[in-house]
Amino acid sequence: MSEQSSSGGGSxxxxxxxxxxxxxxxxxxxxxxxxxxxxxxWKSSLFVSSSSKGEGKESNGKEKEKEVDPIPQSISRxxxxxxxxxxxxxxxEIEELVKGLSLNKEEDRIRSVIQYLVSxxxxxxxxxxxxxxxxxxxxxxxxxxxxxxxxxxQLIPPVLKCFGNEDSRVRYYACESLYNIAKVARNxxxxxxxxxxxxxxxxxxxxxxxxxxxxxxLDRLVKDIITENNEGLDxxxxxxLLRERVYVIHPECRQxxxxxxxxxxxVPNIDLLSHxxxxxxxxxxxLKDNTKNIRLEAETCITEFxxxxxxxxxxxxxxxxxxxxxxxxxxxxxADEFTRGIALHWVDEFIKLGKENxxxxxxxxxxxxxxxxSDDSQEIRxxxxxxxxxxxxLAIGAPTSSKGIEALNISGILDSLSNQFSISSVPTRLxxxxxxxxxxxxxxxxxxxxxxxxxPSLLNMIVDPSEEVxxxxxxxxxxxxxxxxxxxxKMMEFVVQSLYENENLLEKRSILIVTALSTxxxxxxxxxxxxxxxxxxxxxxxxxxxxxxLNLILLTSKETGDLRSLxxxxxPTLLESDAEKRKDAMSLFTTLYRTWSHxxxxxxxxxxxxxxxxxxxxxxxxFSTIEITVNLLLDLDKLVKLIESPVFLYMRxxxxxxxxxxxxxxxxxxxxxxxxxGTAFECLKNRLNSVSSLGTFHLIPKNEAVVKESSLGIPxxxxxxxxxxxxxxxxxxxxxxxxxxRQINS
Numbered sequence: 001m002s003e004q005s006s007s008g009g010g011s012x013x014x015x016x017x018x019x020x021x022x023x024x025x026x027x028x029x030x031x032x033x034x035x036x037x038x039x040x041x042w043k044s045s046l047f048v049s050s051s052s053k054g055e056g057k058e059s060n061g062k063e064k065e066k067e068v069d070p071i072p073q074s075i076s077r078x079x080x081x082x083x084x085x086x087x088x089x090x091x092x093e094i095e096e097l098v099k100g101l102s103l104n105k106e107e108d109r110i111r112s113v114i115q116y117l118v119s120x121x122x123x124x125x126x127x128x129x130x131x132x133x134x135x136x137x138x139x140x141x142x143x144x145x146x147x148x149x150x151x152x153x154q155l156i157p158p159v160l161k162c163f164g165n166e167d168s169r170v171r172y173y174a175c176e177s178l179y180n181i182a183k184v185a186r187n188x189x190x191x192x193x194x195x196x197x198x199x200x201x202x203x204x205x206x207x208x209x210x211x212x213x214x215x216x217x218l219d220r221l222v223k224d225i226i227t228e229n230n231e232g233l234d235x236x237x238x239x240x241l242l243r244e245r246v247y248v249i250h251p252e253c254r255q256x257x258x259x260x261x262x263x264x265x266x267v268p269n270i271d272l273l274s275h276x277x278x279x280x281x282x283x284x285x286x287l288k289d290n291t292k293n294i295r296l297e298a299e300t301c302i303t304e305f306x307x308x309x310x311x312x313x314x315x316x317x318x319x320x321x322x323x324x325x326x327x328x329x330x331x332x333x334x335a336d337e338f339t340r341g342i343a344l345h346w347v348d349e350f351i352k353l354g355k356e357n358x359x360x361x362x363x364x365x366x367x368x369x370x371x372x373x374s375d376d377s378q379e380i381r382x383x384x385x386x387x388x389x390x391x392x393x394l395a396i397g398a399p400t401s402s403k404g405i406e407a408l409n410i411s412g413i414l415d416s417l418s419n420q421f422s423i424s425s426v427p428t429r430l431x432x433x434x435x436x437x438x439x440x441x442x443x444x445x446x447x448x449x450x451x452x453x454x455x456p457s458l459l460n461m462i463v464d465p466s467e468e469v470x471x472x473x474x475x476x477x478x479x480x481x482x483x484x485x486x487x488x489x490k491m492m493e494f495v496v497q498s499l500y501e502n503e504n505l506l507e508k509r510s511i512l513i514v515t516a517l518s519t520x521x522x523x524x525x526x527x528x529x530x531x532x533x534x535x536x537x538x539x540x541x542x543x544x545x546x547x548x549x550l551n552l553i554l555l556t557s558k559e560t561g562d563l564r565s566l567x568x569x570x571x572p573t574l575l576e577s578d579a580e581k582r583k584d585a586m587s588l589f590t591t592l593y594r595t596w597s598h599x600x601x602x603x604x605x606x607x608x609x610x611x612x613x614x615x616x617x618x619x620x621x622x623f624s625t626i627e628i629t630v631n632l633l634l635d636l637d638k639l640v641k642l643i644e645s646p647v648f649l650y651m652r653x654x655x656x657x658x659x660x661x662x663x664x665x666x667x668x669x670x671x672x673x674x675x676x677x678g679t680a681f682e683c684l685k686n687r688l689n690s691v692s693s694l695g696t697f698h699l700i701p702k703n704e705a706v707v708k709e710s711s712l713g714i715p716x717x718x719x720x721x722x723x724x725x726x727x728x729x730x731x732x733x734x735x736x737x738x739x740x741x742r743q744i745n746s
Contacts, residue, residue, distance in 0.1 A: 070109065070116040071097065079121055079132030087132040091139040098143030107150065114140055114154045122158040127167055134162060134173040138180035148181075149188040155181055156192045163199040168208035175203070175214030179221055186225055190232035194241050196222060201257065205250040212252065219256070223263050230267060239275045246282025251291045258286065258297045265304065273308050277320030280305075284328045287339040299342065306346060313353040321350065322361045326368035337377050344372065344383035351390040356407050358391075359398060363412030365391055367419065370432060374425035381427075388431055395435075396442055410439065410446050414454040421457040426466045433461075433472045440479050451480060455487060459494045462513065463505055470509065471516045478520025488521070492529045500542050510549045511557075518559035524588060527554070527563060531595035540730050544598045548635065551602035555609070555647050568650065570610040574712045590719065597723040598730070600626065601635030604671070605642065608651060613663035614709045615716050620670035622720060626727040633676065640671070640680040644687070655691045665692075 069076070071094065078090030094117070101110045117140065121133025137155055141148050148155070159181065162174035178196070182189045189196065200222075203215035226233065246257055261279070265272045286298035309316055328335045328343035335343065347365060351358050358365075365387075372384030398408045417432040424432075436454065439447045458480075461473040481488030495513060499506045517526050530550060534543045554560050566573075566588065573585040589610055596603040600623060607616035642648060654661045655668075668688055675681040709716070 070112040076120070079117075079136055080124075080126065080129040081132070082128050087128070087135055090132060091135040094136045095139040095143040098140045099145070102144055102147050110140075110144070110151065111154065114151060118154070118158045122162065127170065130162065130165070130167075130170050131173045134159060134170070134177040138177040141181040141184045145184065148185045152185055152188050152191060155185075156189065156195075160192065160195050160199055163203060168206070168211055171203065171206065171208070171211045172214050175211065175218050179214075179218045182218070182221055182225065187229040187232055189222070189225065190230065193222075193226075193233055194238055197238070197260070198241060198245070201245050201248070201253050204252040204256040205248075223260070226263065227267060230270060233270075235264075235270060235272075235275070239278055243278045243282075246279045247285065251289065251294055254286050254289060254294050255297065258283075258294070258301050262301050262304070265301075265308070273305065273312065274315070274317070276305055277317060277324060280321065281324045281327070284324070284335075284339055284343065287342060288334075288336045295338065302342065302346075306349060310349070310353060316354070318350065318354050318357050318361070321346075322358075322364065325350070326364055329368040330371060337380060340372070341379050341383050344369065344380070344387050348383070348387040348390050351387065351394055355394065356398070359394065359407035360409055362391060362395065363409055363416040366413060366416045366432075366435070370416075370420045370428045371424055373427040373431050392435065392438060396438060398442065408443065408446070410443070411450045411453060413439070414450050418454050418457040421454075421461060426469055429461065429464070429466075429469050430472055433469070433476050436476050437472075437479065440476070440483075444483060448484065451484070451487065455480070455490070459491065462495060463498055463502065463509075467509075467512060470512060474513060474516035475520050478517050482521055488525075489529070492526075492533060496530065496533045496537070496546075499546065500537070500539065506542075506545065506549075510546070511553055514550065514553050515557050515559040518557075523560045523563035524566060527560075528588060528591055531591050534595050534598075540598060543595070544730070547596055547599040547602050551596065551599065551605060552638075555605060555642050556645070564609065564647065567606070567609045568611065570612070571709075571712065574714075586714070590715070593719050594722055597719075597726040599635065600632055600723075600727060601639050603723055604636075605639050608643075608648070608667070611651075611661075612709055612714070613661055613667050615714070615719075616667045617663045617670060618716070618720060619723065620667060620674065622724055622727075623674060625724060627731045628674070633674075636671065636674060637678075637680040640675070640684050643668075644683060652687070655688075 075090045075093045075097075078086045078093070081087055081090070094113070098110060098113060101113070114137070117133050117136045121129045122137060124130050124133065137159060140151075141155055144151060156178070159174050159178045162170050162177075165171055165174070178189075200215050200219050203211055204219075206212050206215065242257070242261075245253075248254060248257070261272070261283070264270050280302075283298055283302055287295055287302070289295050289298070325343050325346050328339050329347060330340070347369065351365075369384045369387045369391075372380050373388065375381050375384065395408060413435065417435055420428050420432045436447075436458075458473055458477055461469055462477075464470050464473065477487075477491050481491055499510055499513075514526065514530075527550065530546075534546055537543050554563060566585070570585055570589055574582050576582060589606075592606060593603060596606050604616055604619055607613070607619060643651070651664070654664055658665060665688070668684065672681065672684050672688065675684065
């Protein structure tokens with residue numbers, strides 16, 4: 001190796017002159033032979049004492065030993081020479097010296113030689129001496145051969161120290177020196193594996209290309225040693241170092257780390273998988289590196305670990321992985337789409353592999369993946385959907401075993417869902433609502449004690465901007481209310497209060513709210529509760545609009561068909577012998593009537609629906625005592641249109657049986673008299689004329705079997721009085737005309 005090469009360059013095996021570990025070779029062989037006699041002469045005199053008598057000094061009859069240096073001065077001069085060939089010659093001489101001492105088993109003298117090389121050369125402040133010392137230490141290793149393990153503690157530390165030298169040529173020589181030492185020592189260098197690994201990691205980021213090339217050559221050798229025999233490697237200690245270094249950001253260092261992780265994972269007797277949670281976070285951070293090759297290498301490494309976990313899932317530390325993976329599923333950690341997609345895939349696979357073992361982690365998993373359902377990236381959305389479905393299916397199957405029920409953290413799940421309801425977008429909220437529906441179905445008894453956690457959030461979503469969210473939310477609330485009456489009362493109070501406070505909600509969502517609730521609850525229960533709540537409200541204007549809306553839903557919506565049937569059969573029910581049914585029917589009609597009295601048209605339509613035509617006839621006559629407003633006339637106009645709809649088909653057919661329903665004609669004619677002449681007037685008049693034109697009604701005998709309404713036990717006088725007072729109170733308060741935004745159109 002020339003002086004030019006000493007500044008860095010070329011192969012370490014060539015420049016350092018190793019030849020299969022046999023010794024330092026190259027130019028200078030003739031000089032070695034010439035100096036061999038002198039060397040042997042020096043070796044024989046090493047540490048031999050000689051007597052010296054000094055004038056004027058007291059000897060006390062003893063000879064004073066005179067120590068000589070462990071190596072000849074000629075070798076020292078060569079090792080410190082500025083010319084590379086001279087330093088190389090000195091190294092050859094050291095090799096021969098150490099080899100001879102090793103053959104003679106003179107270990108103490110060998111230690112003295114090595115220590116002398118360290119103190120006077122490797123640690124010298126003079127650059128050439130330091131380089132000569134590094135070559136000499138490598139030569140000593142070669143001279144020791146199989147005995148090197150006894151001196152490894154002397155040889156390696158000074159070389160490692162030189163890796164941090166400010167002179168790039170010294171760092172390069174240190175790479176060559178350690179390469180030659182490792183080539184001889186093989187697995188004995190693993191005692192210093194952590195230190196070597198740490199130094200190599202730093203050298204991979206060295207600004208000098210020759211130094212990094214030397215480090216890479218040494219790195220390959222150490223990997224070969226680990227692969228063939230890793231005895232002496234303290235993997236626990238190494239993991240502690242890897243845990244720190246895995247967060248480096250230098251691209252070359254990251255490649256170095258990934259390559260080592262993959263090498264160690266491939267060694268059969270090294271269990272790197274059990275330590276994976278300690279450095280997996282760093283690997284995931286490498287997935288967002290700016291260098292494509294590093295991202296791909298990190299992905300390959302991570303994928304290989306996942307494949308290994310699939311094969312050994314029974315031994316997996318699920319708790320150790322979950323937090324790391326979830327941290328990279330969202331955007332809070334700064335993870336990019338590529339990283340988040342891989343993290344979601346891992347979570348999905350873990351749910352499938354871990355099964356019930358993953359149920360305790362459902363709350364944090366939901367917090368991490370549900371926002372992904374609304375992500376801008378299609379890949380993230382699809383990954384979040386798959387992961388959510390896997391966890392949902394796992395939760396559905398949980399009740400099949402006692403272990404599954406115990407592992408399902410209901411309170412934590414509801415808490416996570418509540419947070420998502422308040423901050424996320426429509427797909428996320430819908431998924432959260434679906435989770436509650438599933439929990440209601442699979443484990444209702446376990447859900448009940450924790451409903452207070454999520455119930456406020458469910459109530460707030462009644463006013464959600466998305467109709468789809470409102471519809472599903474009301475389905476959830478309806479199911480909860482169906483099982484637990486206390487929540488039903490709270491929900492209905494909240495609904496009425498929300499409609500009262502929000503005119504826009506009253507106008508656009510009132511019908512949706514009532515019909516959606518009707519899919520989970522009986523319409524009778526809904527209407528009775530709403531009627532009772534509305535009776536307590538002081539705002540007559542609001543109550544009137546609500547009654548108008550509820551009446552319209554009652555008469556037109558398919559969801560309220562069961563309630564219409566109950567009212568149509570009101571009279572037959574009262575004639576039955578079942579006292580409980582009679583009581584329920586009476587309560588239904590009278591409760592609705594008292595509330596419907598806030599809207600005259602609604603009260604009239606309720607009587608017509610229930611077949612109480614006599615009372616309807618008397619009710620119409622009371623209209624003469626109340627103020628006939630434009631709003632009332634518009635409502636009566638709509639009622640006429642409804643009479644022509646299918647919902648009142650049965651009543652129109654009853655017009656053909658005047659003997660059985662004598663008050664029906666009088667009621668409708670009374671309604672006709674209330675209407676101003678117009679479209680509705682003409683429509684109702686034509687309907688009545690088409691029946692009366694038969695001209696035979698006066699010939700039909702009276703039907704003595706017709707049920708008299710007065711005999712049904714209905715408190716008509718009280719109801720009429722309540723209606724009159726309600727209408728009078730409205731007139732006295734002289735309410736401001738209804739705003740256009742609060743009008744409910746049919």
